[in-house]
């Protein structure tokens with residue numbers, strides 16, 4: 001997606017450890033016009049599939065997911081990183097956080113992820129794939145069907161994309177980054 005790549009080049013910032021900061025337009029301050037264009041692109045990529053629910057994980061996946069849910073007119077459910085005492089029929093799994101380098105338990109109610117659901121998972125970044133694999137586990141526990149996964153940014157130099165594609169998961173990434181070496185953002189051609 002050229003518009004997104006242009007914006008990443010212009011406003012993205014590299015940090016040590018292969019981290020890209022996009023918090024001026026995606027995951028702190030958000031550009032809703034760009035977010036809408038991102039969702040339109042996801043619609044194109046998943047348009048031919050019978051998706052009836054979007055799943056994401058808090059917090060940064062929520063903005064692109066809600067935009068996509070709005071355009072497709074289907075519900076969006078986000079996996080929570082803290083377990084509320086009031087959640088009924090809770091399903092849990094453990095996810096390793098790439099940015100915080102720790103494990104945490106995430107949860108979703110089986111009431112909102114059911115065997116009737118054909119879901120697309122949306123997130124801001126794909127790095128090592130831990131969040132995505134956790135979501136896959138929740139989808140399996142819920143008996144739901146995964147249609148595919150959409151990421152705003154995939155860091156192709158990390159292993160997540162390969163792991164998911166090896167599982168025959170349909171992975172759609174709107175900007176694929178090959179390298180952040182020497183603080184230079186190089187996109188996959």
Ligand code: 5GP
Nearest residue numbers: 018019020098125126127128129130131160
């Ligand atoms: P994974 O689970 O694929 O290893 O990492 C994906 C999660 O970690 C995403 O939900 C995202 O929030 C965070 N993440 C991974 N890499 C980056 C990065 O380079 N920049 C930012 N801002 N977040 C990242």
